[in-house]
Amino acid sequence: MDSTGDMNVSLYELNQTNFHNGSAPSQEMLMFIYHAQHIMYRYILPIIVFTGIFGNILSICVYSSKGLRPISSSVYLLAVLLADTVAAASYAITLVINSVQEDPRHAHPICQQIEKYQDIGFYLSYIDSVTTILLPIVVIIILLAFITTAVISSIQKKKNRTSKISGSVLASSSSNSMPQVRVAKMLFILSVTFVVLSVPSHVIRIRLQFFRVTIVSHMEAFIQLVFLFVSYTNFSTKFFIFIALSNNFRKALSKFFCISESKYVSLIQRNISKV
Template identity: 30%
Template sequence: MESYSEAILGNASVDNYNFTPHSLCFEPDGATKVATLIQKNITPVICVLGVIGNILATVVFLSKSQRKISCSLYLAGRSLSDTGFLITLFIVCLTDLGINIFNINGICQVVIFLTYICGFLSVWFVVMVTVENYIRICHPFRVNQHCTARTAKAVIIGFVVIALILYNFPLWTTGIDVGTDGSKVCARHTVYDKINQIVTYSDTVITLIVPMLMIIVLMVPIIYSILQLLHRQARLKGKRQNGHDRRPSSPQSRVTRLLFSVSFVFIALTLPSHVIRIQMAMKYLYFTSSTVFCFTVAEVVFQKIFLILYYLSFSVNIIVYLVFGDKFRHNFIEIFFTRRCSAKHSHGDLMTNHVSEVKKTTCPFSHTETCTEV
């Protein structure tokens, strides 16, 4: 049986392609040890902060003012799937801390199952966000027809069903391997080696090559349309300045800016890891029949660095939403700050009923709510 923990932690690591320790033709040097140490220490931090951020983002996207917007449902689905992926990753990270719950029968299978499910859903929700942005920018007259909450719900349910069908195999192809020293390891059953190999390469196509190509292909006309829009705005800049016409950006343009940022950040953080993962897979296939097969120091170090960026793609999304999503930022402040300010203010009023004149108050997070004294 082959261990799964390193494959999860490594994503693009040698274990993901059934590579053996002999695949490394060098003793770990200083750079490799430093990269490994950084990865092991920063990954749990990424998981904890990412889970908190994704939960907060989910609350905002499913709030009353946003849950009827199709792209909000996709982003809420992505936040939930990213949360699931980070939780499973954190469970595996606990093994390095001596908390060996991952190598328990039942938990082992469920963790692997959720890793595949959440990874699949996360990337395809980004694809749907990109598709919706493409429609909004390149086919604006079809927005009301295709970009609806009802359509989004149907698509989300469809992807969940597909994921359950495609990735139920860990529930019956993995188990606990007991070593000669009594140690227990979550591992693949060797009897299912062919199935696992087929699934590994199929998963690479389904969750890596096809989605990335779709996003890149859709981003080309999106960027072209945005450049055309900026060119038109530059031509009209003089007229607007002379006529003192300062029109605020439309809600549609603000939505497209957020969706574009989501797609762009996703590509920037995941593409390096995907490229080296494909490179490793091709190298493995090429040297399968050869007696000499190994990785270089640079390949291993870059793999670990790019892997950190890959994990960040599940964790930093709330920052993207806050920076580029005007409505998200407004709702976030309203839900998590303004209401708390209002509650504290109401409590303060009850404690000061004997005061004949209440001082005028304002809230630093809202123009309509009050919470602190001037």
């Protein structure tokens, strides 16, 4: 998908003479790649996008509720959810545009790179990759290490203080129930999930750009596409992570639906009474 900037190679524009085994792929392989790509864009991507939009909006409503709003981590989570929702919405807009756009092979070119500015564009693309991909990933990994160290240190200090009063068994159980430990654990898992889902696609893009790889095989391009879609799932997994890890989120979600249902029932009853 061109709007993402991650796919630098199209499956339809690959040089069929440059393969690792020195021969073009079989017709069966090309048909498999074509149909798989069609299924991914036609069905899988809309599922990822609209699941992400629905889940993120629902999560925003839950974290904006009275029960979770005062918690300091909710501000961070709301910001992340809002950013993911905007990103997913941009992909949804791209889906709509791609469904009605003209075949690019028959379209009139509007914006093309001027040859004398090619070097400038080349260096700008390097700067973009470093500032938007490489640097954030490195910073996140470093901060994850600091978070892990801080959580372990906090747990150890809490255990030492509690064990002097209540014994080691109670200290172990109380450390797992510490609010800051639970919050740090969820934030840690969210960050790890982002890194795991995003790094493969980013590594491929950096490899293509920094090593100036211009021609790849059909299978390599298909693998790039798969990892690109894996990175898209980062926008739609947070709701399920909250459900699995946050007891407060599950309680607030149940309360949110109960309140919504009660308001809906009362509205129906008022309308019936007016009739």
